[in-house]
Amino acid sequence: MAYTDIDTSVLIDLPDDAPIQLFDLKTQQAAIRPALERRWIDILDHGRYIGGPEVTECEEKLAAFTGAADAVAVGSGTQALVMPLLAMGLGPGDAVFIPGFTYNATANAVLLAGAFPVIVDIDPKTFNMDPADLQRRIEAVKAEGDLTPRCVMPVDLYGLPADYDAIQAVADAHNLRVVADGAQAFGGKDKGKWVGNLAEITATSFYPTKTLGGYGDGGAILCQDADFADRMRSIRWHGTGDNRKESIRVGINGRCDSIQCAVVAEKLGLFEAERARRIAAAAVYDQRLEGIIDHQIALEGQENGYGLYTVRVRNRDAVRAALSDAKIPSGIYYDMAIHQMPAFAHCAEAGSLPECEKAAQESLSLPMHPYLSEAQIHKVCDVLIAAHNA
């Protein structure tokens, strides 16, 4: 179904003079609050705060929605990245290729699993991993011989899927696994397929401001292999077997609680309508900014899930100040590339990832949520364009 055919009348409309927000969780809550209150009471009554029926409901709904073979709800997006790497038995000397312009969790996950993050540059238009640079860096690692390439972890930045066709081809050529960091991209698509079904394993996050967020921490692993999902269910419960007592492998507490699963299951009912509104909002931004201000661009066949709408501006501080003066919030995701953070400085030299470093200086995220009115978006664009051209 085209997003324009989706019934958005279930969503609340705000007046044009409502304060402009970067995200809006409050308006969404008003629509689902009665249902959530009923669900709270159910959880208080059944008392299964961990492992309640809401967990299975959420997992089944996530798998049915995305087309993944199975979904495993876990305690956070970070756990959803670490756990598949643990299951693959990665350790010292193993290389996992990640983009250098992402949230720190991507790099942390690799190091927590005991492997080494090899950092790949991004494509300046998509902000996502550059498949050609991936190929070069795999070959360089092989030539140096200190690390063994094992896995690629592309990130779907701001909601836009990475170039999985190209990345999978490179990964296949080098016999590498692909674990997608889709934490920001539930609702993104490529050639009609949802994020969650674009790689063999996808991690997503239910951090509250994500496109599909809970009211606390949570995440999910979506995968194409039901046996792998069962291993994830064991790992999230300290590596135990069916009796949940004896550890048959190393694991962690990686569980998502019943309350978070209930929130996510309920929010899935609004998801397509909210996504349609995000895409409509982005279309207004696109049309206003075309030829004036560079913004993240999808590849042919891709649909951005629009967790964020991100532009590039050279005079970012001045633009942010002008927006702020007009009571328009904006966000910087991120002002440092991964290797510019002290914890990851040993992973790549300064200057070795030019597009990541440039993006860290220029990227600016604008208000993006399903409850923005067209007039509000025009106001953002008026101030943005004037400040950009000043």
Ligand SMILES: Cc1ncc(COP(=O)(O)O)c(C=O)c1O
């Ligand atoms: C790209 C990316 N990866 C991983 C994560 C980690 O998710 P969580 O905060 O749920 O652990 C996030 C969340 O902010 C993210 O943006």
